[in-house]
Amino acid sequence: MSLYYDASSILGSSPKQFGSLKSRVFTSKTLKSPPKQVYALVAETSKWSPILSEVVAKSQLLQHERKLSPTLSILLVHDLLLSKLGIAAPASHPLRVSVTRHKARLSAELTKIRIRKGCKSIDELRAQLTSTEGILCVNESAPSQKVQHWPHPRWVRINTLKGTLGQQLQTTFTDYNKVSSLREILLASSDAKVLYVDKHIPDLVALAPGTNLSTTASYRKGLIILQDKASCFPAYLLDPKPDDGTCLDACAAPGNKTTHLAAILQCRCQELYHSRVWACERDKARAVVLDRMVGLAGCHEIVTVKAGQDFLRLDPEKLPWKDVGSLLLDPSCSGSGIVGRDEALPVSLPASITRIENSEHPRKRKRSSKTTAEPRPTGAFEEQQKGIEETPLSRDIGNDQLASRLKTLSAFQLRILLHAFRFPNARKISYSTCSVHAEENEHVVVAALQSHEATQHGWRLLQRHDQAEGLKSWHVRGDIHNSNGVLFDNSITANEIAEACIRCEAGTEEGTQGFFVAAFIRNSEDERVTKDGKISYSNGFDSGASETSEEWDGLSDTE
Numbered sequence: 001m002s003l004y005y006d007a008s009s010i011l012g013s014s015p016k017q018f019g020s021l022k023s024r025v026f027t028s029k030t031l032k033s034p035p036k037q038v039y040a041l042v043a044e045t046s047k048w049s050p051i052l053s054e055v056v057a058k059s060q061l062l063q064h065e066r067k068l069s070p071t072l073s074i075l076l077v078h079d080l081l082l083s084k085l086g087i088a089a090p091a092s093h094p095l096r097v098s099v100t101r102h103k104a105r106l107s108a109e110l111t112k113i114r115i116r117k118g119c120k121s122i123d124e125l126r127a128q129l130t131s132t133e134g135i136l137c138v139n140e141s142a143p144s145q146k147v148q149h150w151p152h153p154r155w156v157r158i159n160t161l162k163g164t165l166g167q168q169l170q171t172t173f174t175d176y177n178k179v180s181s182l183r184e185i186l187l188a189s190s191d192a193k194v195l196y197v198d199k200h201i202p203d204l205v206a207l208a209p210g211t212n213l214s215t216t217a218s219y220r221k222g223l224i225i226l227q228d229k230a231s232c233f234p235a236y237l238l239d240p241k242p243d244d245g246t247c248l249d250a251c252a253a254p255g256n257k258t259t260h261l262a263a264i265l266q267c268r269c270q271e272l273y274h275s276r277v278w279a280c281e282r283d284k285a286r287a288v289v290l291d292r293m294v295g296l297a298g299c300h301e302i303v304t305v306k307a308g309q310d311f312l313r314l315d316p317e318k319l320p321w322k323d324v325g326s327l328l329l330d331p332s333c334s335g336s337g338i339v340g341r342d343e344a345l346p347v348s349l350p351a352s353i354t355r356i357e358n359s360e361h362p363r364k365r366k367r368s369s370k371t372t373a374e375p376r377p378t379g380a381f382e383e384q385q386k387g388i389e390e391t392p393l394s395r396d397i398g399n400d401q402l403a404s405r406l407k408t409l410s411a412f413q414l415r416i417l418l419h420a421f422r423f424p425n426a427r428k429i430s431y432s433t434c435s436v437h438a439e440e441n442e443h444v445v446v447a448a449l450q451s452h453e454a455t456q457h458g459w460r461l462l463q464r465h466d467q468a469e470g471l472k473s474w475h476v477r478g479d480i481h482n483s484n485g486v487l488f489d490n491s492i493t494a495n496e497i498a499e500a501c502i503r504c505e506a507g508t509e510e511g512t513q514g515f516f517v518a519a520f521i522r523n524s525e526d527e528r529v530t531k532d533g534k535i536s537y538s539n540g541f542d543s544g545a546s547e548t549s550e551e552w553d554g555l556s557d558t559e
Contacts, residue, residue: 002032007041008071045078049348052077055109056350065098070349127189151209152339153185153511157227158203160263161298165203172218200470201232222296227256230504230515235260237519238430239468242269245325250311252279253286255293262299280309316423326428331416333433333440337514339506406439413444421453432517438482441516458523461500476503
């Protein structure tokens, strides 16, 4: 029964606890059960928790079995009613007995819910639960009012280093029906075999939310890569050419953007040895994951992994860095735009015993008010995510602490960008975050444009009309209100800055996570202007002071 106690401790942990469910489970030193089993049980129970909580509440299980906590009750009822193997405990174990003797009543309540939802079987209810998880709901009295978000599709990038989109359509996706709109994908159930070819990023397809490809041969062989659409923007916007020189991915792990960069280069250069990607990763453990990803994608001939290499310690004036022509920067960030992370799985728990007694036996509850009952977590876990601004940082910490962390992060991000400006032969830079906060996005861009490094070396924003075709047509741009800044010669307006920046919003019909990307290009030698005198910085940035700013290791994009 340690499995259920372990799962209960994770499911009932404080919602203010940082880190994803996976990291909390696999880094825990107190679990007695296999972490994989704990993770699977908690994840599935969380998904079913609204239904399980109703089953437990209406059957009055907690009222009859006072030794059960709300978290234990839904974990045990999940395995009793929904798991093929049933409860993983001996038949005589007290906790198992406390649930199984109420099986008839619990099953009846589940059947009522299934019928009410119009499902003929548990499998149909499961499919409905998956397909409607997070789907956009419309208030009939106010049709324009959005209650929740659209579900997130399964994005798959075809690895052109090993094959083509056409080949994958004829093999891995031969049984899939091609649809004409992404909306059809978003509304599909998880077991629906439908496919949409993206119109913005080449060799990218979307599948129904929840589609599992991890057991397919194509995934295991690296023919396809599971990568969010927004995560494909940086390499595509960088648009490296063979004559641009070598490429450098400054913060490369886990490697999806690195391998995408290599794939783009291969498509444009027949002789692979003419192109090279340096992939720096300061964290040696993450570098192992990066190297494994590079090997799986089949691009070791193009990509050289620099394990343990801090990008900020590279000397741009020395070889081989002196020959770098384009840089991809995706530094640590708050991760506030990431969709599909499980750090704050919404969990609905049944009411505690005292609440049931209060509603059914008010007089008895009043007489026993002096007795002390063991506190059980209830309402805190019933909170649902209602918008992309409710990030792990902003949801769980105060505004002052959030502002402090964002200031630390943005100072580090600016350092990364200004260091990239110093590479003498660099001509292109893409800067991206999986954050929704302007402090990490537009504010960093404006501060970089105002910097001495930008004017000294001739860096400017890549304007929308010069961007890659698919991204030129992307309609969600930067926030003009956060793009204001006092530039040296007023050569660019806030509107032009916003138009040059690309944003993605989570929970929309575009099916992306929250994301931001902008690209910088370099003026030719005769266009460069050096400004003397004191430089004025806005948004709280100071490039001189930032060199000694403490770096905070935030969340990196994991798609």
